[in-house]
Structures are given as structure tokens and as C-alpha cells.
Amino acid sequence: MSDVKRVAIVGRMNVGKSTLFNCLSTNIKSLTLDLEGVTRDFIKDVVSWQGVDFELVDTGGISFKKLDNEIDEAVRKIALNAVEESDIVLFVCDGTVGVMPQDQEIAQFLRKHNKNVILVINKMDSKRTEENIAEFHKLGFEKTVLVSAQHARGIGDLLELIVIELNKIPKKHVKEEEPQFKVVLLGKPNVGKSSLLNLLLKKERSIVADVPGTTREAIQETIKFYKENIQLIDTAGLRKKRAIKENIEELMVKSTFHAVKHADIVLLLTDVSEGRLSDQELKLAFYVFEQGKALIMLFNKQDLLDEEIKERFEFESSRYDFFLKRLETLNISCKTEKNVGKILPLVEKVWHRYSQQLNDVVLTELFKSELEKRPLYRNENQLLVKRVKQVKTAPITLVVYVNLPQFFEDSQLAFFENIMRSKYDLKSVPVQFMIRKA
Structure with missing residues (x-):
């Protein structure tokens, strides 16, 4: 994409900003509940209408007074x-209540x-609201x-007006390359994902506070590292099901698993000060690998x-x-920034490793010789x-043509995987097999 303009959705809390974002966006969904402050970090997506692309941003409820609460500030x-x-x-307002002081x-x-403001009067569902x-x-x-x-209702009219206004803006002729791959930060609440994202971006992009559940949505940024454009995605922390009491946390979990599904590489953060890897963290690690994601x-x-x-921790992990042993692991501290520079x-x-193309002739000879x-x-x-x-x-996905495919089960596939890992550098990379009749 080139010369993509930014369109921000703003307004006080609970006027329907996230619902509007979901109407306009085709890829990313913002959390929507009838509660104040559901959106905390801003999330964004690229929207296309009538051949015009623009970056749509959903913000949290806007306020101009410095707030005492660390998260709200x-x-x-x-x-x-x-x-x-x-x-x-x-600028989104609630048509059911009229103009409020914060508006x-x-x-x-x-x-x-x-x-350049487009006033969007939302919740126009009845004649009574039209009076406002x-x-x-x-x-x-x-x-x-x-x-x-x-x-x-009215979304098509809004999109047409956005495109008209965007076409009036002079082109900057700035070329922005698509990200080569996506990296998701995953882990339990309050493990340091948002702190790490901010360190990698070198700016405050994700909200950091010593409170579980601070990040509520999967948010994303693209950074340049050498020749690579990397999209970083910070997810909501995943808790055990029995710990999820509110609708909002159920939505957080869905948002996180959606992010993993579309990721290439997952960075799974754990808190070593707890002295062990939790069952949930291990299940997450196995899940990521089973989904064919690098970990x-x-x-x-x-x-x-x-x-x-x-x-x-070393005893429990052993x-x-x-x-x-199949994975790359790194000891870090987001507080002191220890080894953070080694992550990218x-x-x-x-x-x-994950995106390499191997030689089919060499692969065939390798399997036959083993x-x-x-x-x-x-x-x-x-x-x-x-x-x-x-x-x-x-x-990496291999089709293995064999004489008796009905006899190739998990133990044989594990044998094939060991062959691959002994020959190639595949640390942190899953390998998938499909068995076919020769």
C-alpha cells in the first residue's frame, strides 16, 4: 500500500465507536459491550471503499482531564x-441523549x-432520536x-463521505510495505506483554499497569527490522476458563485466539518468578505448535x-x-531490559527457518537413507x-509418498520429524506431514 491516510473514530465513552468500527472493518473486530471503557488500547485496520484504502482507528473514550487512575490516564x-x-x-455522538458536556x-x-471532522450521530433507530x-x-x-x-444503517453514506474527503487530501507519495510476517505476543494476564511491545516499538503504544486484564483487545503495529517489516500483535492475557466471569473476558479470549490463528510466530511470555511453567502455559505452547505456528x-x-x-524453575521445566529442547528460549526482563535487544x-x-524452501531431491534421499x-x-x-x-x-509442510499409507501413524510421523530435526536447523519451527500413496 502507498499513501494510506488515517481515519480515527473518537467520542466519549459508550456512544458506539467500537460497533461503528466493526461495521466499517472487514478483518479486525473491536470488543463491543454496553459498558463504559470496553476499548482501552486503540486498534486499527485497513478499509477499502470504491478503490480507496484508508487506515481506520478505534480509540478508547476520549477525555481532556488528567485522570488519577493509571490505566484510564x-x-x-x-x-x-x-x-x-x-x-x-x-466524531461519534449518541443521538438518543443529545449533546452532552463532554461532547x-x-x-x-x-x-x-x-x-477534518465528520460528525457521526449514532443510534438513530427511532423518530424520537431524530428530534435531537x-x-x-x-x-x-x-x-x-x-x-x-x-x-x-447509514454506513454506505458514511463511507462515501469519507472517500470524498480523503480524495481532497494531497498525496504524500510515501510507500509503506506490507509486513512480511506477523508476530503475536501471548501469555497470561500481567506477564509483561504490553511492556515488551512498548520496548520493541520504542514508544508507548500499549497500556501498561500492574493490573491483570489491562490489554483487552489484540492490537497491532508494524516495525522495520533490517530488511524485514514485522507486524507485532499484543493480545489480551489468557486465563483459565473458571477464572473468566465477565462477558468482556470471554471476548478477550476469542480475540486472542483469532490473533494466534493469523500469526506466523508466537512469542509466549512466562513469569519465571512464579517458579514453574503453569499447566495453562504448557497447553498454550502445545496448541501454538499444533496450529503450525513457530514458537x-x-x-x-x-x-x-x-x-x-x-x-x-529449572527443575520444574526439566x-x-x-x-x-525443540524451541528457542530467552531469559529476559522487561523492567531492566535484559536481553530485550536479542528478541527481534x-x-x-x-x-x-519457518519460511525456508528445502530441496525435494535431498529430502527424498534423506528419508530413504534413514x-x-x-x-x-x-x-x-x-x-x-x-x-x-x-x-x-x-x-514447512511435506507430502511423503509411501507404499502402505494405512500403516503410517503418529509413531511413524514422529520418526519422520526426528529425521528432519537431525538434518536441518528447525528449532522453534513445526513440521507438518501429509501421507500419500506412491
């Missing part, structure tokens, strides 16, 4: 920055910063669209380790060496490999 700053960096602002504050801020329209003219914005985001384990909070906790080089190295050394039998029948062909990268 971080939300406020991030939302204001998103507005200041935008080309067009969709007037936001309008004053937008006029002061000379922003005249009141909104007092805000002083010429371009106004009436919508019902919940029922997708790097980051052992965070090394600054909190004493010798006793370190020994306990029980899973059969799996952990490691990510790049794993990506090249089966000559260690023949496989089933019901006195020798199992033979005739040909091996790589059909996919990221993850």
Missing part, C-alpha cells in the same frame, strides 16, 4: 495521540486542532451523517529471581525438556518412502 494519552496523527476524525469539550478540542438532530448542529461541524451502527518462549521477570526460585534478531532467524539404516515394519510389511515433496512453507 494511559487510555486518555493514547487516544489523544491517535486523534492528532489522523487525517480525518469521525462539547471534544468538539472544542477538534476545532482547536483544525481537524438540531441540537447537534450547535457543535459547529458542517459534515454530518446519521447512522445506526448496530443495524448498519519462541520468553522467560520474563528475571530481575525477580533469587537462587531458590531459579533452581525450582520435566518438559522433550518439548522445550531471534525472531528474524526463526522466520527464515529408513535403510532403521527399517520400519508393520505386520511383517516393510514401510517404504518413495518420494518426499515440500508443498508449503510457513509452516
Whole structure:
């Protein structure tokens, strides 16, 4: 994409900003509940309409007073920055209640910063709400669209107006390359994902506070590392099902698993100060690998380790060496920034392993020679490999043509995987097999 403009959705809390975002976005969904403050970090997506692409940003509820609550204050700053960096602002108001004092504050801020504003009067679902329209003219914005985001009414009119306004903006001729691959930060609540994202981006993008559940949505940024464009995605922390009490946390889990599904590499953060890998973290690690995603384990909070906790963690982790030895692991501390600078080089190295194309002739000879050394039998029948062909990268996927496919089960596939890992550098990279009749 080139010269993509930014359109920010702003407004006070609970006016339907996230519902509007979901109407306009085709890929990423924002959390929507009838509760104040559901959106904390801003999320974004590229929207295309009538051949025009633009970046759509959903912000948290905007406020101009410095707030005592650490999380709310971080939300406020991030939302204001998103507005200041935008080309067009969709100022969303609630048509059912008319103009509120906070609406007037936001309008004053937008006029002061000379922003190109489209006033979006939402929740226009009845004639009674239409009586409030005249009141909104007092805000002083010429371009106004009436919508019902919940029922997708007026969305086409809004998109057409956005495109008209975008076409008036001079082109910057700035070329932005698509990301080569996606990296998801995964882990339990409060393990340090948002702190790590901010360190990697070298700016405040994700909200950080010592409160579980601070990040509620999967948020994303693209960074340049050497020649690679990497999309980083910070997810909501995953808790055990029995710990999920609110609807909002159920939505957080769905958002996180959606992010993993579309990832290439997963950075799984764990808190080593707990002295062990939890069952949930191990299940997450196995799940990621089973989904065909590359996996790097980051052992965070090394600054909190004493010798006793370190020994306990090493002892507890040793029980899973059969799996952990397949992975790249890194001891880090987001607080002291220990080894944080090694993460992106490691990510790049794993990506090249994950996306490599192997030689089919070499693969075939490798499998045949290994089966000559260690023949496989089933019901006195020798199992033979005739040909091996790589059909996919990221993850590496091999079609193995054999004489008796009905006898190739999990143990034989594990044997094939060991062959691959003994020959190639595949640390942190899953390998998938498809068995076919030769």
C-alpha cells in the first residue's frame, strides 16, 4: 500500500465507536459491550471503499482531564495521540441523549486542532432520536451523517463521505510495505506483554499497569527490522476458563485466539518468578505448535529471581525438556531490559527457518537413507518412502509418498520429524506431514 491516510473514530465513552468500527472493518473486530471503557488500547485496520484504502482507528473514550487512575490516564494519552496523527476524525455522538458536556469539550478540542471532522450521530433507530438532530448542529461541524451502527444503517453514506474527503487530501507519495510476517505476543494476564511491545516499538503504544486484564483487545503495529517489516500483535492475557466471569473476558479470549490463528510466530511470555511453567502455559505452547505456528518462549521477570526460585524453575521445566529442547528460549526482563535487544534478531532467524524452501531431491534421499539404516515394519510389511515433496512453507509442510499409507501413524510421523530435526536447523519451527500413496 502507498499513501494510506488515517481515519480515527473518537467520542466519549459508550456512544458506539467500537460497533461503528466493526461495521466499517472487514478483518479486525473491536470488543463491543454496553459498558463504559470496553476499548482501552486503540486498534486499527485497513478499509477499502470504491478503490480507496484508508487506515481506520478505534480509540478508547476520549477525555481532556488528567485522570488519577493509571490505566484510564494511559487510555486518555493514547487516544489523544491517535486523534492528532489522523487525517480525518469521525466524531461519534449518541443521538438518543443529545449533546452532552463532554461532547462539547471534544468538539472544542477538534476545532482547536483544525481537524477534518465528520460528525457521526449514532443510534438513530427511532423518530424520537431524530428530534435531537438540531441540537447537534450547535457543535459547529458542517459534515454530518446519521447512522445506526448496530443495524448498519447509514454506513454506505458514511463511507462515501469519507472517500470524498480523503480524495481532497494531497498525496504524500510515501510507500509503506506490507509486513512480511506477523508476530503475536501471548501469555497470561500481567506477564509483561504490553511492556515488551512498548520496548520493541520504542514508544508507548500499549497500556501498561500492574493490573491483570489491562490489554483487552489484540492490537497491532508494524516495525522495520533490517530488511524485514514485522507486524507485532499484543493480545489480551489468557486465563483459565473458571477464572473468566465477565462477558468482556470471554471476548478477550476469542480475540486472542483469532490473533494466534493469523500469526506466523508466537512469542509466549512466562513469569519465571512464579517458579514453574503453569499447566495453562504448557497447553498454550502445545496448541501454538499444533496450529503450525513457530514458537519462541520468553522467560520474563528475571530481575525477580533469587537462587531458590531459579533452581525450582529449572527443575520444574526439566520435566518438559522433550518439548522445550525443540524451541528457542530467552531469559529476559522487561523492567531492566535484559536481553530485550536479542528478541527481534531471534525472531528474524526463526522466520527464515519457518519460511525456508528445502530441496525435494535431498529430502527424498534423506528419508530413504534413514529408513535403510532403521527399517520400519508393520505386520511383517516393510514401510517404504518413495518420494518426499515440500508443498508449503510457513509452516514447512511435506507430502511423503509411501507404499502402505494405512500403516503410517503418529509413531511413524514422529520418526519422520526426528529425521528432519537431525538434518536441518528447525528449532522453534513445526513440521507438518501429509501421507500419500506412491
